[in-house]
Amino acid sequence: MTDRPLPDADSDFGRRVRDRLRDEQVIWLTTTQADGTPQPNPVWFVWEDPDSLIVYNQPDAKRLLHVQTRPRVSLHFNSDETGDDVAVFVGSAVRDDRQAPPHEHPVYREKYADGMVRVSGSAEQFTVEWGVPLLIRIDRIRGY
Numbered sequence: 251m252t253d254r255p256l257p258d259a260d261s262d263f264g265r266r267v268r269d270r271l272r273d274e275q276v277i278w279l280t281t282t283q284a285d286g287t288p289q290p291n292p293v294w295f296v297w298e299d300p301d302s303l304i305v306y307n308q309p310d311a312k313r314l315l316h317v318q319t320r321p322r323v324s325l326h327f328n329s330d331e332t333g334d335d336v337a338v339f340v341g342s343a344v345r346d347d348r349q350a351p352p353h354e355h356p357v358y359r360e361k362y363a364d365g366m367v368r369v370s371g372s373a374e375q376f377t378v379e380w381g382v383p384l385l386i387r388i389d390r391i392r393g394y
Contacts, residue, residue: 255301255389263393267337270327271297275361279305279386280324281316281343289316294365295325296357303339303386306352308379317343323386337393346385351377 257264280290291313293305303325307314317323325339352358352366353373359366366376 255391257391266335267391267393270337271303274327275365277303277325277327279313279343280326281313282320282322283312283316284319289313294358294362296355296361298385301341301388303388304346304349304355304358305343305384305386306358306377306380307382307384309382311382313343314345314382314384317345317384325386325388334394337391339388340390341386341388343384343386346383349383349385351381352383353377 256267259265259268275294276292277295278290279293279295280288283289289312293307295303295305297303321342321344323341323343325341327335327337329336349355352362353376359373363373366373370376370379
């Protein structure tokens with residue numbers, strides 16, 4: 251089975267990308283508003299191996315409106331302090347209500363349990379406030 255579009259898992263870049271997809275707490279998601287202005291936002295996410303990410307959103311998040319008519323998105327991690335360790339992903343986003351709610355998604359809950367409580371008081375309340383899932387399918391990656 252191939253795991254494209256991610257780089258070769260045996261390469262240094264491929265290992266770093268996978269580690270970051272698994273371990274990083276924040277990725278920057280960029281959508282595009284109607285006038286073409288890019289709208290980058292830091293978001294929590296989980297990686298659905300091999301080529302998808304799930305981002306949960308507030309029901310009134312503008313990015314949900316953006317992807318309805320402009321589903322192409324990009325994502326990236328912060329670089330390291332010298333501008334290296336760059337990974338930029340390009341793909342398409344769609345609202346996907348078939349996803350488990352955040353407090354029931356095992357990987358998301360494990361990764362963000364403390365944060366959900368800090369933000370909303372409980373994981374269940376976090377789902378009420380941030381329960382709208384975007385599924386992002388990655389089709390290209392670049393970086394070094």
